[in-house]
Amino acid sequence: MMEWLRYYLSEHPAIVGFRWSHTQSWGSTWLFLFTSISFYIAFSLFLHLLLTLLRPSRRPVPLGPIPALHSLAMALISATIFTGILVSAAAEIRETRWFWRRSKTPFQWLLCFPLGTRPSGRVFFWSYVFYLSRFLHTLRTVFAIFGRRQLSFFRLFNHSILICTSFLWLEFSQSFQVVGIMLATAVYAVVYGYRFWTAIGLRGACFPFVVSCRMVLLSCNTLCQFGVLLLHLLKGGCNGIGAWLFNCVLNAAILLLLLIFYVKGRHRKRKVGDFDPDIDLVVKHKQI
Template structure:
């Protein structure tokens, strides 16, 4: 990249329509992650994550005194519906943005990378600016919205495990690192995670309406499929990092990978103490996932 970031060259006329709007709107194309962006400070990150963990544990203690779940009416369904719509918008927006960035910046890196290699491995010196990082920022904000899912579970007396709470908190941290260090692999992670959300919510909706058979552990199998995809993608990323001229944000990627591995034993121990009951929350291989209580 000439100046180490993604951007549009000039104010040329772009096609009109919803899909074009998601990639070519000035707010999307000219996005830049800096201290002026809401939620971009380290202090905000630390306080919000610690606050979420504290409130979740406090609610759990308070609600232990209550024998029956709190009636929430249509709130859980509305929460799921909003997350489904947001996932569709993020998936389409990120896909359109990646296509637009490849078309506009290919001439800078086509001699050293293919388009797929660029999706896996951002060049060194990449700045968190432009279309792709706008949708990463939206994805980052959506993780705060998913905190509501934990509180809904608590009010329903479904008591999410500590592993569930920690995973949600760590996903926010890792999404922050995506933006702070222009981490490679985030396009594929965002697409796979939002795509999985779409499939899962549409399947659940079809089951409730009687248009699809209920299959045990179908969500867990889809989650495993995402893990496998991201594992192979991570192997490809490491290979490109050492084979080519290096990839952007490898320190942040390594931090996320180590965090995932270090939390895994604790999560498995906590989750084994519970009957596996599928709950849709946040997560990713180095990023975002479906979770179980």
Template sequence: MEGLIHLPHYWFVSNPTVKHFQWRQGETFASSFLFLTLTVFTYLSLTFLLRRLSFPPLSPSILRPISAVHNLILLLLSSSMAIGISLSSLSQMQNPKWLLCFPKSQTPTGPVFFWAYIFYLSKILEFIDTLLIILAGSDRRLSFLHVYHHAVVIVMCYVWLSTVQSLMPIALATNACVHVIMYGYYFCCAIGRRPRWKRAVTDCQIVQFGLSFAISIVMVYYHLSGDGCSGIWGWCFNAVFNASLLALFMDFHSKNYARKKKMMIMDKLS
């Protein structure tokens, strides 16, 4: 029994690859600003080009198995990241304050930053979401919110690592948990078992942003009242991005669910 308890800790925290990880700007794979720029540019260019080609959508019999495998991979990866960052944070933190405010001397080394790196790379894999939407011919799903989120979130993850940004462990853990719910929903849809909790996906994303702003107040207090927190300029970028996403998600939420509720009321009255 004791071995079973220590086994997850070894694979998620203590094994040498995770424990001794170090982000080296320009040396670690995908760590250069040029790589980031080319990745975002390629994503936006291919999305625009493939959308303009207007080829016939793939048959659901072909697309659903591909989508199911893709979403299952991201579901398992998100689950691993949620567990990994949680166990790593408990192992690496010097005190509870560390989760909110890295000291300015903090270096991007250790298991927490390994999982932040995996999270960063996973955002490239998530670009396949857009390709599947285009192949399905779903114009409604290929929204500005979708493309904007996918293009900028990878920049945010890069900033987390390159600036050693405070609050990153909590942000990563909550985001990974939301993605477990989201990709769990998409996987169920792909195998023909559409859950009834679609709205919960958007609601969880909105709650995540609210939580992010709430704990940011504590981080800013620590930054101003003490020796300062690491990566404050990275946090500023993150805060602006989250604010823009929250506004877009709220707009999406009101347009989709408020409209459906109104239609249901009208149907009952007619």
């Protein structure tokens, strides 16, 4: 069983021979990136406006088991990506360590790809799968529009940035992506599993579970980002550092917006005794 899993997670020819290419990989062009993000934003706005016109009462539209099934699917996909990139990273380290054993440790390799690294091989295959899963991730916006009749700017911005970030990881063979995907998919698997748990009627946690997971992810990412910066300055450079800096700016913008919405929500709660719906959407049911 273990050999079967290892083969299909890291040794299959499609995984070992993967290569990020604008002509061979679906969704790998800049045109596709900008078009897909624009379509996502335009469709979300159109759907929200259409429902507002057709059902001005703002009552939720029942979706049945669809959100629960989506959460279950995302939890399984995230767990698969986490396992796949973990096994693939171990295989890459085992096969290439002889080349850099005097200058790097496995942890340094996970944070800092050597200069000249190309987006091909096992870990980039799973990075590509993670990139594709971001589009499935955006269905949470549709569920929010139908269920809560709210469309948050934060949600649109956050989902768009997640797609853009995972694209840049592949396009520029960016350092840190292996650890970043491991952390993200581990948290996604837990959060989406929790959402499925509560969607089928089981009792939820007595504390803001999703927000707590989000803060754990942000804290771990911040620590790792400092590690990438130190390795770049002290170890001769990390591949894709320009894209890494751009992603840091985007992540900082997301964090700033999250703090602004959270503070605004707390202030509104003290003022009127309840959460603002947009803030409740971002903080309590935030798509991480």
